Amino acid sequence: MKYVVVSGGVISGIGKGVIASSTGLLFKTMGLKATSIKIDPYMNIDAGTMSPLEHGEVFVLNDGGEVDLDLGNYERYLNVTLTRDHNITTGKVYKQVIEKERRGDYLGKTVQIVPHLTNAIQDWIEKVAHIPVDGDNEVPDVCIIELGGTVGDIESAPFVEALRQFQFRVGPENFALIHVSLVPVIHGEKKTKPTQAAIKDLRSLGLTPDIIACRCSEELDQAAIDKISMFCHVGPNQVLGVHDVNSTYHVPLLLHDQKLMEFFSKRFKLDELKLSSERIAKGQDLWTRWNSITQSHDRSFQKVTIALVGKYTNLQDSYISVVKALEHSALRCELKLEIVWVEASDLEIESSVTNKINYHKAWGSLCSADGILVPGGFGTRGTEGMIAAARWARENLVPYLGICLGFQVGVIDYARHVLNMKTNSIELDETIEDPVIVYMPEVDKINMGGTMRLGIRPAVFQESTENSVLRRLYGSAPTVMERHRHRYEVNPEHIDELEKSGLHFVAKDEKAERMEVFELKNHPYFVGTQYHPEYLSRVLDPSKPLLGLVAAAGGKLESILAATVDHHSDQAKGPVTDF
Structure with a gap:
């Protein structure tokens, strides 16, 4: 050695x-x-x-x-x-x-x-x-x-x-x-x-x-x-x-x-x-x-802009894996990546009163981006701004990826503005009567260290999801293994209602009890993952959810999907049905 x-x-x-x-x-x-x-x-x-x-x-x-x-x-x-x-x-x-x-x-x-x-x-x-x-x-x-x-x-x-x-x-x-x-x-x-x-x-x-x-x-x-x-x-x-x-x-x-x-x-x-x-x-x-991928980076001229809407933007190392996964994806798509950092709290209505300049600047950055990413995080600060970002992406057909907390705020937005529910996450408002995001029952609510749902776990794509964009990016795999770090989940009482109205939970845990991935139909790319796909991204093998976001934002999603199907032809065989 x-x-x-x-x-x-x-x-x-x-x-x-x-x-x-x-x-x-x-x-x-x-x-x-x-x-x-x-x-x-x-x-x-x-x-x-x-x-x-x-x-x-x-x-x-x-x-x-x-x-x-x-x-x-x-x-x-x-x-x-x-x-x-x-x-x-x-x-x-x-x-x-x-x-x-x-x-x-x-x-x-x-x-x-x-x-x-x-x-x-x-x-x-x-x-x-x-x-x-x-x-x-x-x-x-x-x-x-x-x-x-x-x-x-x-x-x-x-x-x-x-x-x-x-x-x-x-x-x-x-x-x-x-x-x-x-x-x-x-x-x-x-x-x-x-x-x-x-x-x-x-x-x-x-x-x-x-x-x-x-x-x-x-x-x-x-x-x-x-x-x-x-x-x-x-x-x-x-x-x-x-x-x-x-x-x-x-x-x-x-x-x-x-x-x-x-x-x-x-x-x-x-x-x-x-x-x-x-x-x-x-x-x-x-x-x-x-050598090939670094040279392709130097030759890339077409720019793609991703708005990263976070609550720790003052220290960009807080999102380093997300940033690296976006870079890996841009390298794969041969695009010049530009990340626009948007402080989530600046998107909130209250911010327009206390600091109009930051409010309008934040919304200007969000609205001009080719794609929007809301990463993980904890606590209440900035979450209303994240929900607003998810709503903007959903209603204006802007490619969106929500990770962990970003997944949860995507669900909250949909419940509020499509189902007209007065709801929130129990993490963000403990007094809410009908939360759409709740504590996982097995989680320790007192001790902080190492008590979340942690590590690699399966996400199982459900029946009739062969046409799921994310599943196709994974090469039509029936199950994927991804890393997790969270305490909260979608309230099981509202899953049927959410799915019937069009928010499709295309992947769940191995018992089909916990929601892992959502997608919207009739949208260029609106995806949320409860897991953290950025942790498994590699320079020469980008994370699939982030690759999908960058490709959709850069107008290259179909070519990436075609290349993925070619690469995974054995798994991709068979009839394609609507999810």
């Missing part, structure tokens, strides 16, 4: 996740199997109870783990399925050590940060790194470990020490460190002092970088590379410039062009590994497809 650690200096949010994911992808293009681990130095057990406005999106895994958004990057780039144990937090490790101490596992010894906590971290890394993640039973060849935060922070100190020890546990021939640092440009001059100071701090903690990845707004010139090389005690070939590019999907190409894998081939003696011709060919095919 080879281990590559990615750490960061100078500032947080520098792009370690993308560089870690891109490095893993490059290993896969060589025919190797890669996995990833994210270390988060916060005390939370997981990311489930953290505010999206502070921490960004909570990413959900197949096993229901609520984890850091960077694990979404790993899954998207590496096309792997990770587990909750691939996200290590300070809270998890301390909890494990304290539980062992309570059981008496340490035989009366004084339990300390070193060696007990640092040993627990190393054991955790080594155990998780060997978990198969490619859908087979083969152990990965390389593990990419991202150390969250900034080296030097007090929170990350135990992890830095654990990694210092870990390099000797696994041997120098199996361990490498990429340190990501910032090279700011001030008055046109690239400043290397912050990187020099960051590397000095890193070395003082016992870690020596093998690669220094320099984030810069501009391409790094040779003079800056030579200066960093000299003062940071590494060769010029170990200093990589990672400047701003058209999209993050170009970063693997950038690293490849600077011969990152040539360095690792020598460092890890990869030529000595005996790989099958099938794995080598698979890696080459991956690289060819990746």
Whole structure:
């Protein structure tokens, strides 16, 4: 097993996740199997109870783990399925050590940060790194470990020490460190002092970088590379410039062009590994497809505008999986994506009184968009604006996708404005007499962490839904597996009434008790999913509901459906009936 650690200096949010994911992808293009681990130095057990406005999106895994958004990057780039144990937090490790101490596992010894906590971290890394993640039973060849935060922070100190020890546990021939640092440009001059100071701090903690990845707004010139090389005690070939590019999907190409894998081939003696011709060919095919899709992105000129109506728009990382899934879909459709961020509360009538400018600007953005997406969220703020957005899309035949909360507000709009019900979600108004959205009976209403309907679950397309647009996008599959994160569902008492009036629940859970997907007939694309399709979107295999939205908004839905039918011809055979 080879281990590559990615750490960061100078500032947080520098792009370690993308560089870690891109490095893993490059290993896969060589025919190797890669996995990833994210270390988060916060005390939370997981990311489930953290505010999206502070921490960004909570990413959900197949096993229901609520984890850091960077694990979404790993899954998207590496096309792997990770587990909750691939996200290590300070809270998890301390909890494990304290539980062992309570059981008496340490035989009366004084339990300390070193060696007990640092040993627990190393054991955790080594155990998780060997978990198969490619859908087979083969152990990965390389593990990419991202150390969250900034080296030097007090929170990350135990992890830095654990990694210092870990390099000797696994041997120098199996361990490498990429340190990501910032090279700011001030008055046109690239400043290397912050990187020099960051590397000095890193070395003082016992870690020596093998690669220094320099984030810069501009391409790094040779003079800056030579200066960093000299003062940071590494060769010029170990200093990589990672400047701003058209999209993050170009970063693997950038690293490849600077011969990152040539360095690792020598460092890890990869030529000595005996790989099958099938794995080598698979890696080459991956690289060819990746190059092709990034080139098609550069050649795309037709623009498609999607209005993302959310309540956490002040921090766009809150919706990073949705954004990435839209990007994947635009790449597939060869369209230039423009996301217009619409704060849901600005669409509400009250906003027109308190801030007329924001109100009219928000409605102007919504009305001029080619498609509308309402993502997930919690709480009452902005929900009336989301309902208004769903109504606009429905009545004006604008392609619409509602995800989780967006699914629920689509149902509320339909119940209110088609069935003339005075209704709401019990989440949004606890006093409502006849809610159309209710608590799921099995959900814990008191404890917040890990108590929702979480993880991968089936959505079963119902009889006579062969003509469902979404089912056709899925290749006419009878059942699809998608990830969930919700506490509320459509009130079973109103399902028959909603369906008879034209809101078709084309997919339900395995017991046909819980609504999973709705669609409207006689509409270009009006779809809601209770599940979160964005979590399973991949760069080379976009999420089908989001692909449908982008294709419909860009006038390419029929061609995408035709290509899907051709690709899934065996499943698509048979008579097509109206749902």
